[in-house]
Amino acid sequence: MSALLIANGHVVDPAGKVDGIADVLVENGVIARVGKNLKPKSAQVVNAKGKLVTPGLVDLHVHLREPGREDKETIETGLRAALAGGITSVVSMPNTTPETDNQTVVEFQLSKARKLGLARLFVAGRITKGGQRIAEMWELKNTGAVAVTDDGHDVDDACLLLHSLEWAKTFDIPLITHAEIASLSHGGVMHEGKVSQLLGLQGQSANTEVLAIQKSIALAEEVGARLHIAHVTTARGVDEIRRAQKRGVRVTAEVTPQHVSLTHEECLGWNTSAKMHPPLREEEDVRAMHDALRDGTLTAIATDHAPHLVSEKLLPFQIAPVGTVGLETSFAVVNTYLIRKKVLPLKLAIERMTSGPASALGLPAGTLRPGAAADISIFDPDIRWIVDPWTFQSKGRNSVFAGKTLYGKATDVFVGGVPKLRDGVVL
Template sequence: MALLIKNGIVVLGESCEVCDVLTDGKRIAKIAKNIREESAFDVIDASGLTVMAGFVDMHCHLREPGFEYKEDIASGTRAALTGGFTAVACMPNTDPVIDDKSVVRYVLSRAAECDNAKVYCIGAMTKGQEGKILSDMGAMKDEGIVAVSDDGRPVENGNMMRLITEYAETFSLLPISHCECPDIADGGLVNEGLNATITGLKGILRAAEEAMIARDVLLAESLNARIHIAHVSTKTGVAIIRDAKNRGVRVTCETCPHYFSATDDEILSFNTNAKINPPLRGEADVAAIIEGLCDGTIDAIVTDHAPHSLEEKNREFAYAPNGTSGFETAFSLCYTNLVRAGHMDMMRLSRLMSANPSKILRVGGGELRAGETADITIVDPEAPRVVDASRFVSKGKNSLFDGWKLFGAVKRVIVDGVEKEIKTDD
């Protein structure tokens, strides 16, 4: 079935133009002005709306198998679509851990049955994510994983990280590192600084994250291998990666909307939705993250969507789990705080949310171009919204941004040329 999207502001690689997009089956057939309507076409009038490549989230937690009370593949991929994501890559910290081809097969077949957003599977680096024995990366790659990570936990042992980096490179798999030295973090809960002192919550030095970023970048440099740093949150973390990129190290990295939208002031009310790992940082870090996004040091924006039950988040700060539900606020936060705030244009935002993550994962797509996969998200950037987490499609209603006034609404989502039903505010 051909789909004709008329008169939208289409975000292309180097420009935004008012034109039409025509799909043919799963592919984009043509992007041009005034494409003639034919009776065989389904027509979407996108006048006044912005047409973007579907967002690709290379870091989220879908919680299935094992934690279906927090989220499952069906609810998570529906929530992803609602947020404008046509594809997501899920982390392996499930129960059982995704460290074996049978679990990979289960996740991918469940995702195919659900037929919402596409799911790419990330396998564990080590068995059970315990950091002791390498996982069977080759067998998992044959089953379809796109990367390896022990996310949720750091790989503490430096020699183990060396072996992972080398082994992943042999299989052309991207290693994604969750950086935090547990010995430096020493059980801390929030960013170390004035707000930690005021609240009496134990702090985590920025160096806990930065020391491991430095270690992993140096290992990749020594071994001439790829490394991807997850959720960079500090000014010095950005500087270490910028410096490495200037030396030609094969490093890429990501950050999340919460690291450029909020600071650790959010913990002053003991709001457990502000308990995130790495922790929310200070104003200088937020500025450095935005600078890194603008100068190309930071390659991708990911959600680190971390759904939890309200019961878990209603515990005392020290006992609540880390993370914020991310799919359904990501675009609004990016548009409001990056584009509307004047830091970047829509083309750069589209690279950060779609093209770059697709390139890093080597999965194709992520751009609006004839011949590319027809994964398309239509947004109304200037639509005001008040975030109401109780209305999230995700089972995870734990949003740091509940009640925030933002701009940007996702209106329609097309995956492989087929429009999906999504929940909108109107």
């Protein structure tokens, strides 16, 4: 029997209601106990004094690009990046080439990840085949897909979205929407507001998202399907979600680290690293995200990690691709902008990065309760560092946080009790 003791760390396991100095005992890759002064007969001991010990973080929104755009990212580099960020479970987005709209691609991704043995991969398949008809969701689920989404685009055809929700409901598959009314956002390359005016760029208004959230909630409510709304960015958008949850609609939602910390001002200077869909919004939207994270309207923080080539991001703002990488800055951003600034209490912030996202899609992850797989992350929350994308494990250098000073880094990560990151180095 192999045993591992992570000793004297500040253990935060929101699902297990733990928040204090404690030891974590792992036996055979499974959490055995969390408690004070554990004295196993024999165990490898990791001293976590002064550090933060959490369930391995869960990221519901990651673009791994494989198959198809291995020049931007591979399953391997993406999962290594996740480990470097203290993330042990990622949900991959299906906008690959070929699309992840069939069992073959799901099987390929899962088998690749299994062989790599890095962070855990959960695969999302597509809602539709090319926005034209419903993808074979039942088969996707049977192959291992945990959700379906057409992320990158909404399902513009409302009838198709309705029937997709019905199909998903039939087989109890969570459906993730990218909320965007395409006809309204058309041509808009950033948030429509003061900064788009100053930069001479066409914007997309908040209503682009708000109306799409209303649409998908209304249809999901009619069907009774499980709806998860990806990367919410607007104050009025979270209001819609909050109201729906109060009426009992089965809707959950996530927000990205960038949308809880930055505004459209990042685009000044035509900064293409700050170009993303949905776009960075305004101060009041950021504050609304904070409120929604506090009151539980938003239960997940997910990165929308979107790696692109350096050369693509050197294109003019209007035609540069959208997105920022985020796996390796996720915890540090939350720590720097939310925890240290007392926007969110530590325990709640960790909940939004562990059990919150896990339960949104029903993933077996995000807790240190006895019997759970020993996915554990250890952070030094006080390390001060300046983000240099050239040091990333990810192939993507397009970080909106490049050059910013952040606090906190993962030092050690275990997946199934096996060390995968030690002293900040991916093993």
